[in-house]
Amino acid sequence: MFSFFKGNSITTSELQAKLETKPEVIDVREKNEFASGHIPGAKNIPLSKVTSYTKKGEEAVYVICQSGMRSRQAVKKLKAKGIGAINVKGGMSAWRGAVRGGKL
Template sequence: MPTVTVGDLSDGDFLLDVREDEEWQAGHAEGALHIPMSEFVARYGELTEAAPQDGRVNVICRSGGRSAQVTMYLAQQGIDAANVAGGMEAWAGAGRPVVDDKGQPGFVA
């Protein structure tokens, strides 16, 4: 499965967060698209509308397990996708900004 590290990502890279609502509200990467894994198949159209046509979809969750499952699903659909190793825990650990649903400093739940 294609995998990237937080260090591989640039500010403009597309990020899909598949954590649940309460995790997202506590803290997420600014600019990420949020579609919880539990709703992913039903809301798949939101991703196809928002994702770049010629870029990779970088999928993130808390630690990498759920995002790995979604990455495999996207690859089966023919989408260029990569799992973000370590998830939001690695994101925050690397000093990348985490914001809550009001745009204030957040935390990884």
């Protein structure tokens, strides 16, 4: 019954280990949140605009927000479009890796 959800999320440490292969990471927070600090190489596509996202290729896209709630919504929207999307559990609140931006 719950196998539908299997493989739909990873932890921040699992994502950090994957960054060497340069996966596509989408940050669905608003622009000001993204500017305050994001994963290097992540694309900022706010949740309100995620349905306009198009993906080339078969590789999964990793979706992150601040806590994991908006990214979970975004994953549902992307999967409905046929895009392989994976939620990053805990979001930037749980992220312990390198961060770009956020310098005032």
